[in-house]
Amino acid sequence: xxxxxLHHMVRIRRTDDLTFVRAGIMDEIIVNANQLENSPDxxxxxxxxxxxxxxxxxxxxxxxxxxxxxxEKGKSKxxxxxxxxxxxxxxxxxxxxxxxxxxxxxxxxxxILAANVLGYQRSRLLQMPTQLDxxxxxxxRELHPVRLVAPAxxxxxATEDRINRLLVEASAGAAAAPIxxxxxxxLDRLQDARERDRVLATVPTDGISSYFLxxxxxxxxxxxxxxxxxxxxxxxxxxxxxxxxxVGHLHGNYVIAALHDLGVSAVVxxxxxxxxxxxxxxxRGGLRxxxxxxxGVRHCVRFEQANSLGxxxxxxxxxxxxxxxxxxxxxxxxxxxxxxxxxxDQYVPFEDGRGRRTPTGRAVALNTWHYLLSRRxxxxxxxxxxxxxxxxRDMERAAALAGSRDTSRLRRLATQLHSA
Amino acid sequence: MGxxxxxxxxxxxxxxxxxDEHNEEKLLLRHNVSALEAEQCFANPHTARRHxxxxxxxxxxxxxxxxxxxxEQKPGGVVRVYSAREMTDKERRTYRRHAR
Amino acid sequence: MSSDRRDSLLDAxxxxxxxxxxxxxxxxxxxxxxxxxxxxxxxxxxxxxxVAAARSLPYHALARSWLxxxxxxxxxxxxxxxxSDEPQAEQLNIKLDQExxxxxxxxxxxxxxxxxxxxxxWIETALGREEESLGIDASPRRPPIKxxxxxxxHTPGKDxxxxxxxxxxxxxxxxxxxxxxxxxxxxxxxxxxxxxxxxNDAAHALRLAGFLSGAEPTGAGPPxxxxxxxxxxxxxxxxxxxxxxxxxxxERGHAAAERLRQSSHAYEQLYAYVRSLRxxxxxxxxxxxxxxxxxxxxxxxxxxxxxxxxxxSRRSHDL
Numbered sequence: 001x002x003x004x005x006l007h008h009m010v011r012i013r014r015t016d017d018l019t020f021v022r023a024g025i026m027d028e029i030i031v032n033a034n035q036l037e038n039s040p041d042x043x044x045x046x047x048x049x050x051x052x053x054x055x056x057x058x059x060x061x062x063x064x065x066x067x068x069x070x071x072e073k074g075k076s077k078x079x080x081x082x083x084x085x086x087x088x089x090x091x092x093x094x095x096x097x098x099x100x101x102x103x104x105x106x107x108x109x110x111x112i113l114a115a116n117v118l119g120y121q122r123s124r125l126l127q128m129p130t131q132l133d134x135x136x137x138x139x140x141r142e143l144h145p146v147r148l149v150a151p152a153x154x155x156x157x158a159t160e161d162r163i164n165r166l167l168v169e170a171s172a173g174a175a176a177a178p179i180x181x182x183x184x185x186x187l188d189r190l191q192d193a194r195e196r197d198r199v200l201a202t203v204p205t206d207g208i209s210s211y212f213l214x215x216x217x218x219x220x221x222x223x224x225x226x227x228x229x230x231x232x233x234x235x236x237x238x239x240x241x242x243x244x245x246x247v248g249h250l251h252g253n254y255v256i257a258a259l260h261d262l263g264v265s266a267v268v269x270x271x272x273x274x275x276x277x278x279x280x281x282x283x284r285g286g287l288r289x290x291x292x293x294x295x296g297v298r299h300c301v302r303f304e305q306a307n308s309l310g311x312x313x314x315x316x317x318x319x320x321x322x323x324x325x326x327x328x329x330x331x332x333x334x335x336x337x338x339x340x341x342x343x344x345d346q347y348v349p350f351e352d353g354r355g356r357r358t359p360t361g362r363a364v365a366l367n368t369w370h371y372l373l374s375r376r377x378x379x380x381x382x383x384x385x386x387x388x389x390x391x392x393r394d395m396e397r398a399a400a401l402a403g404s405r406d407t408s409r410l411r412r413l414a415t416q417l418h419s420a
Numbered sequence: 421m422g423x424x425x426x427x428x429x430x431x432x433x434x435x436x437x438x439x440d441e442h443n444e445e446k447l448l449l450r451h452n453v454s455a456l457e458a459e460q461c462f463a464n465p466h467t468a469r470r471h472x473x474x475x476x477x478x479x480x481x482x483x484x485x486x487x488x489x490x491x492e493q494k495p496g497g498v499v500r501v502y503s504a505r506e507m508t509d510k511e512r513r514t515y516r517r518h519a520r
Numbered sequence: 521m522s523s524d525r526r527d528s529l530l531d532a533x534x535x536x537x538x539x540x541x542x543x544x545x546x547x548x549x550x551x552x553x554x555x556x557x558x559x560x561x562x563x564x565x566x567x568x569x570x571v572a573a574a575r576s577l578p579y580h581a582l583a584r585s586w587l588x589x590x591x592x593x594x595x596x597x598x599x600x601x602x603x604s605d606e607p608q609a610e611q612l613n614i615k616l617d618q619e620x621x622x623x624x625x626x627x628x629x630x631x632x633x634x635x636x637x638x639x640x641x642w643i644e645t646a647l648g649r650e651e652e653s654l655g656i657d658a659s660p661r662r663p664p665i666k667x668x669x670x671x672x673x674h675t676p677g678k679d680x681x682x683x684x685x686x687x688x689x690x691x692x693x694x695x696x697x698x699x700x701x702x703x704x705x706x707x708x709x710x711x712x713x714x715x716x717x718x719x720n721d722a723a724h725a726l727r728l729a730g731f732l733s734g735a736e737p738t739g740a741g742p743p744x745x746x747x748x749x750x751x752x753x754x755x756x757x758x759x760x761x762x763x764x765x766x767x768x769x770x771e772r773g774h775a776a777a778e779r780l781r782q783s784s785h786a787y788e789q790l791y792a793y794v795r796s797l798r799x800x801x802x803x804x805x806x807x808x809x810x811x812x813x814x815x816x817x818x819x820x821x822x823x824x825x826x827x828x829x830x831x832x833s834r835r836s837h838d839l
Contacts, residue, residue: 022739024741039724040721041725042721126573131783134562362755365752434549435547436551436554448633469542471529475545493544496548511534
């Protein structure tokens with residue numbers, strides 16, 4: 001049994017996420033490189049304030065399909081244009097001209113690209129501070145990422161497999177130390193054992209400090225409802241972990257954290273609490289839906305349901321059944337019911353006369369804290385106890401809060417783990 | 421053990437020198453004596469005296485420039501040179517009498 | 521002991537007194553290693569660190585290697601050109617073998633230049649070459665938006681030092697940058713006229729650093745309930761009117777701005793210029809004036825017609 005602590009990593013996707021970066025409630029930050037290009041100064045400032053170790057996710061895969069880096073008008077988003085320019089320095093690659101696999105002319109250029117991506121991670125946050133920064137006594141800490149991440153493509157086919165292998169080997173050569181290697185396995189290849197093996201063959205063992213797995217489209221519900229998918233993910237994790245190299249998951253949820261005993265060493269999650277299966281492309285706009293994370297049942301529910309589950313609970317019952325995070329506990333201490341703060345919504349009218357309800361800006365911020373703190377407690381639980389014990393306890397809790405209907409998910413997970 | 425200095429055929433230790441941009445530049449720009457030349461005086465046959473809190477040296481550079489130096493010896497033996505000029509004719513005779 | 525007092529010892533001829541003076545203490549042998557301490561401007565040290573990071577080397581080691589390479593080179597270093605008036609506030613300590621330091625002093629002696637200055641010149645020369653090969657542009661350009669923002673928020677406006685609204689902040693900084701360095705502007709035509717995402721980034725950075733009103737520097741450990749609530753307070757609730765964000769320095773921010781202003785003659789002048797521009801442009805019709813004066817930056821504006829109509833109406837009224 002793997003009893004080393006589960007490494008808790010939080011992904012920074014947007015500038016607003018920086019507000020929530022604090023030591024003590026996460027172990028490490030991973031910043032998307034496009035976000036770094038979006039807000040380099042505020043990202044650097046936030047990282048300096050926290051002293052948390054950080055990693056830069058190069059997100060090279062975002063250049064695989066134009067709709068992933070272009071806006072609604074078909075123009076390259078400025079941050080992606082800057083990022084792409086840094087990646088293709090000293091090459092003949094026109095990175096925003098089309099899908100990356102078509103714009104890189106030969107293997108040599110892939111190798112230069114890999115080296116550029118590593119160089120970017122090393123030095124982007126060290127670029128010239130302003131005079132104000134130099135005079136600021138708090139400016140001292142230099143920002144070096146704690147690991148370098150090899151660029152990777154979504155492993156759509158054998159073509160991307162070959163390129164991924166090349167990228168890993170070129171990165172290992174360009175780095176002065178072992179590198180982290182992402183494996184992005186789409187759902188269709190995940191479900192086919194032979195395809196899984198082909199993808200596994202693209203990641204070597206030498207020169208690798210860690211693997212990071214990602215399976216776009218695989219929601220937590222899918223993992224719990226489709227035994228084959230669950231076993232496929234487990235197979236990937238187990239095969240990689242058997243190599244003796246730590247395995248992380250780039251978009252981990254409760255189910256993934258529960259696999260700590262079976263090989264998952266690190267879990268990365270972003271600050272949004274609604275599980276969309278983590279598609280590769282960036283989500284565009286749209287109003288947030290009125291959902292909140294309920295630790296008591298280990299998933300999101302709509303505001304109305306959350307209200308019915310938790311509104312009538314006093315502080316002790318709430319902590320025992322609904323949530324014991326520092327935000328909710330603090331609310332009660334301050335004389336406020338946490339759901340009064342978390343479930344605040346407003347009506348937003350549309351131009352066509354319709355409209356919908358959405359959480360207020362305040363509620364979004366507080367839900368973010370609540371979610372982050374809850375995930376932290378969950379990571380700590382899986383670090384300290386065997387997963388089956390954590391799940392048993394959570395099943396009791398879910399039953400006490402919501403009755404038997406909300407324990408079936410957790411029961412399925414327990415069953416799957418028992419037979420894994 | 422310090423490095424043996426050239427000149428004189430005698431065993432002679434080179435001390436550690438304290439130079440910063442202030443005393444180095446001043447010595448060169450105001451007195452036309454480089455840090456190297458000042459140090460060479462300590463390595464080559466010389467004679468040195470105490471005058472109150474100051475230490476005075478009559479010494480010679482590798483190129484044969486005969487210099488009068490004002491210096492200080494700090495705790496640990498670190499030497500800081502403050503001032504220098506060419507010797508007068510009389511000081512040259514004194515140097516030849518006393519230098520070792 | 522004052523420098524002048526020691527210099528005055530040079531005025532006397534010591535030949536007569538020499539025999540009467542006690543012997544100086546014996547010399548103490550030097551250690552095998554030595555150190556050279558160079559005083560450098562903070563910006564130079566930052567440039568060295570940037571290159572060192574790009575090369576994955578400790579910056580002291582890199583500086584030492586440049587120095588050693590310079591000594592091996594027959595050519596003299598190429599000094600950096602016009603010296604900036606930035607104070608040499610930082611120290612760069614480089615450990616060397618005594619032999620290397622001796623060699624440096626020999627070369628300095630040959631060139632009749634102070635060896636500290638020679639060392640710094642070799643390092644600057646090598647730094648310039650490395651920056652070029654890495655594609656790092658360290659040439660002085662337009663002042664950074666964040667520094668301009670801090671100076672702007674430090675100047676008096678019509679109603680105190682605050683700037684109300686992101687649009688006004690964007691436009692004021694746009695005008696300042698146009699006046700300073702139009703050819704290298706970072707602004708571009710966007711939905712509401714000239715826009716630069718660096719403005720938002722800089723404002724956010726200042727907020728995170730605790731320089732803006734309503735913001736404290738982020739604490740290092742887990743947040744308290746009060747801190748969590750504070751992050752929510754500035755965001756809108758269901759019955760709030762659309763708040764116009766106000767940008768103002770707090771006491772800490774003003775202190776930082778003052779340090780910046782006094783850091784060099786160049787920044788003193790920059791502050792005075794920003795102040796005068798604010799006096800001239802921070803008026804109720806700022807937006808209209810920007811649209812009128814810089815039409816190129818309003819080509820993609822969603823409110824261009826509205827502003828044009830307003831300007832036309834004002835002109836015909838004036839007539």
